[in-house]
Every structure is written in C-alpha cells, then in structure tokens.
Amino acid sequence: MPALDYARLAEGLREQTEGFAEAVAGGDPEAVVPTCPEWRLRTLVSHVGQADRWGAALVREGVAVPYPDEADPGAPDEWGAWLRAGAGELVEAVREVGADAEVWSFVGPVPAAFWLRRMLCETVIHRYDAALTTGTGYEVADDLAADVITEGAELMSHPRGETFKPELALMRGAGQRLAFRARGMAGWVIHRLPEGLRWERGNGPGDVVVSGTVTEIMLVLSRRTPPADVSGDSALLEHWLAHSAF
Known part of the structure; x- marks a missing residue:
C-alpha cells in the first residue's frame, strides 16, 4: 500500500489538480512545454485529464483497459473544470471500490489506491511542467514530494x-x-x-x-x-x- 492514506492521496490529487488548472489558465494552447518539447500546452492538459479518467476506469473494472486516444479537453476556459472532473472521477472510483480492493496494474495486482497515488505523482510533476510553460509559481507539500x-x-x-x-x-x-x-x-x-x-x-x-x-x-x-x-x-x-x- 502507498505510504500516504486514501484521505491524503485524495486531498493531494485535488490540491495538485487545482494548482495545475491555475497554472494553465489563460495559457497559449500551442505553447511548447520546455520540459516535454514534443508537447504543446493543450497536449499536456489532455494527458493529465485523460490519465485520471483511465485510472478511474482501471479501478472500476479491476482489469486492464486500453489507454484511450488523446482526449479533447475543450476550449482553454473549460480546462479547469475538465481537469477537476477527471481527478474527482478517480477519487470517487477508489472510494467506491475501496482503497484496498485488488485491481490490475503494469506491475501485477495492486490495491486500488495504487492508481490514486500514481496519478497524484504524475500530476505533481506535470504541474511543474505547466508552471514552467506559463511562468507561474510552483509549490508542493513536502510529504507529497517525498512520496513522488x-x-x-x-x-x-x-x-x-x-x-x-x-x-x-x-x-x-x-x-x-x-x-x-x-x-x-x-x-x-x-x-x-x-x-x-x-x-x-x-x-x-x-x-x-x-x-x-x-x-x-x-x-x-x-x-x-x-x-x-x-x-x-x-x-x-x-x-x-x-x-x-x-
């Protein structure tokens, strides 16, 4: 099981998703992400929101499901709501099945909380990418950074x-x-x-x-x-x- 409990993982994902949404707000969708130069800002937004939704599907199904095609996050002024909805979907999926429920992962069977932690870690790092791209501030709590x-x-x-x-x-x-x-x-x-x-x-x-x-x-x-x-x-x-x- 992850070192952080379900409550902290859920809180952390919502917190980091909010920070990510604030970082990309008003950003140029076609801006190159310096730390992922093959991506534009819109691609980064799509990746984060899509990963949350895929994680939720893995938790709900308990078995491997295909990674979906690139998602459309909508117009830039819709990005925040779309990102929050994806994080919320994952948090709720883990709550519904139980953090200890066994589900599929690329390393074998894991507790459902694995995917909450995985997407939290992903969001922590990609929030930095977003902040660097748009020139906004970046801060992460020590316990979350340590868990990454x-x-x-x-x-x-x-x-x-x-x-x-x-x-x-x-x-x-x-x-x-x-x-x-x-x-x-x-x-x-x-x-x-x-x-x-x-x-x-x-x-x-x-x-x-x-x-x-x-x-x-x-x-x-x-x-x-x-x-x-x-x-x-x-x-x-x-x-x-x-x-x-x-």
Whole structure:
C-alpha cells in the first residue's frame, strides 16, 4: 500500500489538480512545454485529464483497459473544470471500490489506491511542467514530494520492473550507491546491485550524493532541473538520470 492514506492521496490529487488548472489558465494552447518539447500546452492538459479518467476506469473494472486516444479537453476556459472532473472521477472510483480492493496494474495486482497515488505523482510533476510553460509559481507539500520520490524508487526496484521498462537492466551494477539527502527529513539511498536495484530511506553514504530540499531532489530525479549540490561520482548520477525515465 502507498505510504500516504486514501484521505491524503485524495486531498493531494485535488490540491495538485487545482494548482495545475491555475497554472494553465489563460495559457497559449500551442505553447511548447520546455520540459516535454514534443508537447504543446493543450497536449499536456489532455494527458493529465485523460490519465485520471483511465485510472478511474482501471479501478472500476479491476482489469486492464486500453489507454484511450488523446482526449479533447475543450476550449482553454473549460480546462479547469475538465481537469477537476477527471481527478474527482478517480477519487470517487477508489472510494467506491475501496482503497484496498485488488485491481490490475503494469506491475501485477495492486490495491486500488495504487492508481490514486500514481496519478497524484504524475500530476505533481506535470504541474511543474505547466508552471514552467506559463511562468507561474510552483509549490508542493513536502510529504507529497517525498512520496513522488519513494514511488519512483519502488517502481524501479520492483521485481517486475524490467518487464515494463527493459532499460532498467542497464541500471544493474556492482554495489554503487546513489544518495539523495533532503534537508529536514530522511533521504533515499539507491543501491545498484548485480541482481537489480534496491533502495532504502536514510542518510547513508553514497558514491554520489545529491543534496537539497525534497522538492529540489524530486525535480532532479524527474529530470526537470539539474542538481545544484552534487558531491562524488557525477558520472554515476548522469548515467542514472539518462536511463531512469519511465
């Protein structure tokens, strides 16, 4: 189960969706998203709202359903309502079936709350993309930023990780450690082992160490911003960032 409970995940998704809606309000639909240059702002809006609705369908059906064709979010002045409706649909779907109900996912059977968390993490990062595109402010609560990092570590170290992302095989190593130290809380240490990736919370040693606020580290790990405070083997970090996207 996710570290955050249903209530916090639901609150977080609504909160981040609202922030995303505010960031795109009045934006040029054809503006290029700097962090996703193949996308325009309208595409980003469509992706976020569509992902919420797909997650809701997965939760309601409990089995795999096809990812739909690109959705039409409507006119720009309708984007906010459309985004809020998609987030609300997912929140309600999880509430109706129960956060612990078993449903399909790309890593095997999971509790329904998996999809609430997955879309929350997606929205946290894409809200940054939206804010960067339109020049608006960006802020995320520490517990949500920390859970984005934790979810990424869990997915990449999952026993079926290399099934849905074969490139993870390139991340195996001989015991190298990447340490991410967030000010004011326990950090994350990722171990690259011959059998695959392992991770732990804490401020243990690393062959490369990245330090900063939890939001700064989240944005580095999501390849949105370059690290500002790095010590140790920077090539190890560069290799990780080049092959960890999913």
